[in-house]
Amino acid sequence: MNLASSLRTLTDRERVFEFVNRPPQSTRADLSHGTILYLEDITVSFDGFRALNALTLYVDTGELRCIIGPNGAGKTTMMDVITGKTRPDTGSAWFGQNVDLLRLSEPEIAEAGIGRKFQKPTVFGEHSVFENLELAMAGDKSVWSTLVARLSSEQRDRIAETLALVGLSTEQDRDAGSLSHGQKQWLEIGMLLMQDPQLLLVDEPVAGMTPQEVERTAELLVSLAGKRSVVVVEHDMEFVRSIARKVTVLHEGRVLAEGSIDECQNNREVVEVYLGA
Ligand SMILES: Nc1ncnc2c1ncn2[C@@H]1O[C@H](COP(=O)(O)OP(=O)(O)OP(=O)(O)O)[C@@H](O)[C@H]1O
Numbered sequence: 001m002n003l004a005s006s007l008r009t010l011t012d013r014e015r016v017f018e019f020v021n022r023p024p025q026s027t028r029a030d031l032s033h034g035t036i037l038y039l040e041d042i043t044v045s046f047d048g049f050r051a052l053n054a055l056t057l058y059v060d061t062g063e064l065r066c067i068i069g070p071n072g073a074g075k076t077t078m079m080d081v082i083t084g085k086t087r088p089d090t091g092s093a094w095f096g097q098n099v100d101l102l103r104l105s106e107p108e109i110a111e112a113g114i115g116r117k118f119q120k121p122t123v124f125g126e127h128s129v130f131e132n133l134e135l136a137m138a139g140d141k142s143v144w145s146t147l148v149a150r151l152s153s154e155q156r157d158r159i160a161e162t163l164a165l166v167g168l169s170t171e172q173d174r175d176a177g178s179l180s181h182g183q184k185q186w187l188e189i190g191m192l193l194m195q196d197p198q199l200l201l202v203d204e205p206v207a208g209m210t211p212q213e214v215e216r217t218a219e220l221l222v223s224l225a226g227k228r229s230v231v232v233v234e235h236d237m238e239f240v241r242s243i244a245r246k247v248t249v250l251h252e253g254r255v256l257a258e259g260s261i262d263e264c265q266n267n268r269e270v271v272e273v274y275l276g277a
Contacts, residue, residue, distance in 0.1 A: 027098075027099055027104075027108070027111070027112045028096075028112065028113060028198070029095045029096025029097075029098065029112060029113055029198055029199075030096045030097040030098040030099075031061045031096045031097075031198070032097065033096075033097055034060055034061050035058050035059070035060055035061065036059050036060065036061045036062075036095065036198065036199055037057075037059040037082065037095060037199060037231075038058055038092070038093065038094040039056060039057045039078070039081070039082070039092075039093050040056050040091055040092045040093075041055070041056055041090060041091040041092070042054070042056070042078075042081055042088045042090070042091035042092075042093065043055070043088055043089050043090045043091055043253075044074075044077050044081060044086055044088050044089060044253075045089055050252075051072075051074050051253055052078060052081070052254070053074075053252060053253035053254045054091070054254060055074065055078060055091070055250075055253060055254050055255065056254075057078075057248060057255055059199070059231060060229070061229055062225060062226045062227070062228070062229055063225065063229050063230075063246065064221060064224075064225035064230045064232070064243060064244065064245060065229075065230070065231050065232070065244070065246055065247075065248060066231075066233075066234060066240045066243065066244040066246075066247045066248070066261075067231060067232070067233045067234075067247075067250060068233075068234065068235065068237070068240060068247060068249055068250070068264070068274070069249050069250035069251055069274060070251065070273060070274045073250040073251050073253070074250050074252070074253040074254075075233045075250055076203070076233070077253075078250070079201050079203065079231075079233065081093055081101075082101065082114060083106060083109055083110070083114060083116050083201065084101060084104055084105060084106040084108070084109045087102065095112055095114060095199065096198075099112050101114075110195070110197075113196070113198035113199060114198070114199045114200075114201065115192040115193075115195055115197030115199070115200050116192075116201040116202075117185075117188060117189055117192055117200065117202045117203060117205065118203050119203045119204045119205075121181070121184035121185050121187070123177075123179075123184050123191070124176055125176050125177025126175060126176075126177060128172065128173050128174060128175060128176065129163070129168050129171050129173070129176055129179070129187055130163070130172040130173065132176050132187055132190075132191060133159045133162055133163065133187075133190055133191060133194055134151065134155075134159060135191075136190075136191035136192070136194040136195065137155065137158065137159065158194070159194075162190045162193050165190065165193065165220070165223070165224075166186040166187065166189055166190040166193070167186060167216060167220065168183060168186060168187060168190065171183065180210075180213070181208050181209060181213070182209045182210065182212075182213030182216065182217065183213075185205060185213075185217065186216075186217070186220060189202070189205075189220065193224075198228055198229065199228065199229045199231070200224065200228055200229070200230045200231070201231050201233075202221065202230060202231070202232045203233050204233060204234055204235065205217050205221070205232060205234065206234065206236050206239050207235075207236075214236070214239055215242075217239075218239060218242045218243045221243055222243055232244075237261075237265075237275070240261060241261050244260075245260070246259065246260065247260070247261050247264045249267070249270050249274065251269075251273050251274065256269055256270060257269065257270050
């Protein structure tokens with residue numbers, strides 16, 4: 001498959017790369033109050049069952065937040081509300097001071113600066129690592145023409161910076177399909193970074209990774225926070241301990257506890273419903 005046809009495949013994908021079909025106008029979040037995400041009183045019902053039940057949660061600008069909780073707690077549903085995949089019955093969801101997420105479509109939310117990394121990596125195996133990042137950059141339509149022409153030096157620099165950030169500089173010419181599972185995950189994070197999101201949502205990033213890959217992923221996510229905000233859903237408590245400053249525990253669609261990992265691990269209710277098992 002050549003790059004142009006891969007780009008068409010990319011634009012046909014429904015979920016991860018909605019940004020490719022994004023509208024031309026950009027709405028960037030106003031982060032002047034130091035809070036990047038406001039979820040207030042969010043309720044989502046599926047056939048009468050409340051997957052989210054008056055959920056209220058705030059994320060600070062530049063924060064790295066971990067979301068934990070038992071199966072069915074509502075973690076995925078919460079991510080789906082933030083990215084516009086699921087509309088809540090009630091409540092409000094704001095990105096910074098000015099972007100009402102409930103009024104935006106999925107592509108518009110991606111365009112506003114929210115990137116989501118699903119659990120399973122979906123890189124283009126038959127293309128090189130470099131080309132995968134090039135394709136991701138092509139989400140910016142002004143870059144499309146470069147797929148048949150040549151990248152500018154700034155574009156090459158951006159790809160090189162991203163390769164360094166995700167630790168794949170030495171792998172740039174390898175087919176993405178030949179990377180290890182961990183490397184594929186990092187490449188996909190790199191592909192999201194090519195869109196320069198302000199908020200990155202990451203779903204179970206270390207599932208299936210070797211201990212070394214887990215360690216490297218921890219470093220990567222920690223390095224991304226600050227400039228961006230990162231929300232990580234993860235079950236691996238050792239990993240959560242290694243990255244999190246603040247942890248939110250969800251249970252039955254609402255926040256059960258919030259605080260440092262030690263505070264959460266010593267919380268009696270948290271132990272009962274989640275960690276004690
Ligand atoms: N489309 C749907 N239709 C019906 N019920 C749903 C739907 N999506 C989620 N649910 C239910 O809502 C609840 C919350 O699910 P959700 O996937 O958000 O939990 P989770 O915390 O992500 O769980 P896990 O850790 O297992 O991924 C579950 O009981 C689930 O069965």
